[in-house]
Amino acid sequence: MNFKFIDLFAGIGGFRTGFERNGGSCVFSSEIDAHAQEMYRLNYNDEPFSDITKVDEREIPHHDVLLAGFPCQPFSIAGEKKGFNDTRGTLFFDIERILKEKQPKAVILENVKHFKSHDKGNTLKVVLTALEELGYTTHWQVLNAKDFSVPQNRERTIIVGALNGIKFDFSKLERRDMTSIKDILEEDNEAFEYLDESEYTLIENPKRQASGLIFVGYRNKKIRTKGTRADTLHLSRVHKQPNRIYSSQGTHPTLSSQESGGRYFIYHDARVRKLTLKECYRLMGFADEFKHIGSKAKRYNRIGNSIVVPMVEAIAKEVKVQILESEGSVEKPSKVMKQTSLFDFEESSI
Numbered sequence: 196m197n198f199k200f201i202d203l204f205a206g207i208g209g210f211r212t213g214f215e216r217n218g219g220s221c222v223f224s225s226e227i228d229a230h231a232q233e234m235y236r237l238n239y240n241d242e243p244f245s246d247i248t249k250v251d252e253r254e255i256p257h258h259d260v261l262l263a264g265f266p267c268q269p270f271s272i273a274g275e276k277k278g279f280n281d282t283r284g285t286l287f288f289d290i291e292r293i294l295k296e297k298q299p300k301a302v303i304l305e306n307v308k309h310f311k312s313h314d315k316g317n318t319l320k321v322v323l324t325a326l327e328e329l330g331y332t333t334h335w336q337v338l339n340a341k342d343f344s345v346p347q348n349r350e351r352t353i354i355v356g357a358l359n360g361i362k363f364d365f366s367k368l369e370r371r372d373m374t375s376i377k378d379i380l381e382e383d384n385e386a387f388e389y390l391d392e393s394e395y396t397l398i399e400n401p402k403r404q405a406s407g408l409i410f411v412g413y414r415n416k417k418i419r420t421k422g423t424r425a426d427t428l429h430l431s432r433v434h435k436q437p438n439r440i441y442s443s444q445g446t447h448p449t450l451s452s453q454e455s456g457g458r459y460f461i462y463h464d465a466r467v468r469k470l471t472l473k474e475c476y477r478l479m480g481f482a483d484e485f486k487h488i489g490s491k492a493k494r495y496n497r498i499g500n501s502i503v504v505p506m507v508e509a510i511a512k513e514v515k516v517q518i519l520e521s522e523g524s525v526e527k528p529s530k531v532m533k534q535t536s537l538f539d540f541e542e543s544s545i
């Protein structure tokens with residue numbers, strides 16, 4: 196075994212998959228949602244603990260890395276006024292008490308892009324201060340899935356904390372070339388849900404944005420006309436995200452945990468269709484072998500809530516090199532081992 200980690204707020208295990216692919220072993224997981232638990236059980240043959248607030252931290256096994264994509268909640272202003280950061284009553288408090296008890300060498304937290312500005316920056320400040328008080332040197336950055344060969348413009352705040360003064364260097368993450376939606380599409384099949392030409396409007400001269408998005412048109416959905424100025428009807432349609440259509444030559448906008456209808460429309464080969472569920476899972480970097488269960492709506496929710504696997508893989512590789520190996524918790528290859536790829540070694544004959 197290489198190193199051990201725990202998977203908190205586990206969802207469908209996006210973090211877990213990325214760390215397992217880098218030699219990590221999951222020794223504890225927690226997820227409160229019954230459907231997410233079912234998917235987790237099915238794919239990892241592991242039973243996650245339900246509500247993290249009910250876990251006795253002393254019962255959690257020893258681990259090297261704590262992983263958590265935790266829900267974003269404001270912290271008490273009262274605490275701040277009294278000169279301390281009051282995290283009690285929030286789910287971050289549960290992360291804190293586990294860190295305090297177990298002192299893993301690294302902690303990786305994931306949250307939405309706007310975490311950094313949530314509650315006027317107070318939420319991030321409280322989290323970083325709390326980690327530093329527990330002995331962790333912290334560094335954070337907003338990462339985008341599109342920089343890790345996944346054709347989705349999905350920005351997430353990633354915080355990495357390490358013991359013993361190690362400062363995680365995000366610049367060393369292995370970035371990859373941008374890909375496009377067409378690279379993850381399924382072969383033509385009868386399940387594709389095409390729109391009729393009368394159901395959408397294409398715009399003239401679509402342009403690629405820096406994010407890789409190419410907005411090409413919108414669905415002609417019925418909209419409330421009351422209060423809409425003359426000649427601005429199309430704008431009202433465009434402004435609704437589920438009405439927007441993007442070219443398969445570019446990236447896809449962020450898949451949302453709120454979008455249980457899977458209203459993601461692409462323009463491909465001169466036709467407009469909905470992305471399939473399988474394509475949505477590919478857009479988050481999950482392999483086709485990943486097993487699904489439950490209603491379509493729930494499966495859309497789960498994938499919109501997940502973390503992008505190839506981005507996690509890049510983080511896991513560097514956590515290993517920069518934090519775990521330098522701490523001696525991962526066995527370093529001996530001289531009789533030959534490196535065949537960045538992290539694979541095979542015995543060489545001497």
Ligand SMILES: C[S@@+](CC[C@H](N)C(=O)[O-])C[C@H]1O[C@@H](n2cnc3c(N)ncnc32)[C@H](O)[C@@H]1O
Pocket residue numbers: 203204205206207208209210225226227228231245246247248263264265266286497500501502
């Ligand atoms: C943003 S999602 C994280 C998804 C995960 N990183 C993945 O790759 O799928 C947050 C998760 O925390 C779970 N959650 C919320 N409150 C919880 C609690 N008290 N105990 C355990 N899990 C909880 C939610 O059900 C949700 O699946």
